[in-house]
Amino acid sequence: MTHHATPSPCPAAGHRAGSDVTSPSSSGTKYPAAPHGETITAALALHWDLDNAEVTPLMGGMNSATWHVKRHGDEWVAKAVPDGPPAEQFRYGLDLASRVEETGIPCGAPVASSEGRRTVATDGHELALLRWVPGRELNGNDEDDMVLMGVTLARAHQALGTHPVTEDQAWSRFDLLAGIEDTTVLHARPWIRPAMETVVRRLRQLRPETLTWGPVHGAPAPEHFRLDPDTGLCGLIDWGASSPWARMYDLATVVMDAGGPDTARPLIQAYLAQGALSPDEVGQALIPLLDFRYAINTLYYAGRILRDDLTGVADRAGNEEQLEQARRWLVR
Known part of the structure; x- marks a missing residue:
């Protein structure tokens, strides 16, 4: 997934490359070198x-x-x-x-x-x-841009429709501990395993199968929105992290990148105004889904630190900073 919680270098303004961090397992699978x-x-x-x-x-x-x-x-x-x-x-x-x-x-x-x-x-x-x-990236700290993000994301969700899921299907996407291929990541820091267990418990209580499910973008960070000043159209690019998910997964991701639920209130209200989700669902699920998003980042960056993986970051401090950001949210 590409968002502020995941390092994503900055290509030219018209389109941004994605990091596509989509799985809490985040194994160190080696793929062939990119074509010349x-x-x-x-x-x-x-x-x-x-x-x-x-x-x-x-x-x-x-x-x-x-x-x-x-x-x-x-x-x-x-x-x-x-x-x-x-x-x-x-x-x-x-x-x-x-x-x-x-x-x-x-x-x-x-x-x-x-x-x-x-x-x-x-x-x-x-x-x-x-x-x-064409256009400029949106700014997750700007209120007008947050409104555009909320409206655009909701319209994209509505264009893609919904589908029901069973309890087992839903939980297969949210079971953090079952999705870990290398359990050493849980011991990379003393706080990681207890935090993951707490997140799993909260998600169980949420009953994720009751949420609204359908195809989602997967990484709707502010830099993946594009506002064309000539046409006024707001686009949403880089769909490489897409998958069937609860719509709340996307909303939690963009709220996380916009500074959290308090700072991102204009974004949330703009999303709700489009009718893509009910206020009750957002109110019930936003914090547990933010927990889940930060938990994914925890496992991902802890794994990168253990492997000394510097792909997409300037130095080791980049991975450490993102892990610390996740810790501050989860250990509260």
Whole structure:
């Protein structure tokens, strides 16, 4: 997932690469190195008829690589994701982005290849060419921008619809302890295991199967919203962390990145005004879901610290700072 609680480097303004932190297990799976720029240039010419395109690398996310593509004044983003589970999730997100974009929200949806495909196989990766979404990133500290985030996220949720889940299906997404592949992460700091157990207990009490479920963005951080000053349209890009979830997962994520429930009140009210969720559901579930989001970050960054994984951060302090931010929320 990409948000302030997850490091995400800053590519060019039209589109941002995603870190796609989506699982509390966050194992250190090794994927093939990203394709070289020459490989991407050749693939764009072969599959999208973009001969002689100018291809410039962008700062990639944790599990992806991106390039700015320019030709005859037109712009796109090329994104490559490793084969396997990351590519499966990538394709799912591309489908959602296309569906939401059809309702008028710019999403950086994929451009079909000359063969009519959304992605093509390229050097151990799935490659997509994404529409360029112009505009500036929204500011999670600005009240007007928070309102735009709330409205845009709610409209995206409404465009994607809902579906019921069983108790077992819901809990399979929320059981933090069952999802951990390497249990040493629970002992990286003395406070981690007790905090995880507390979060699990609160989630059990919430009964997550009673929440509103459907396809969600997965990482609606402020930097993934784009406001075009020329058209006034607000877009939502980078759908690489998408999956079926409770809508509250998305709302909790953006509230977390906007400074917490008190600071993000304008965002919450704007979201509620669209009718995507009821005030009762948000009031009941927001704090437990914020707990869950910080718990995911705890396991993720603790794992990165244990592996000395510096992908996407400037130095070791970046991982430590994010783990400390999670601790401050959870140990209260």
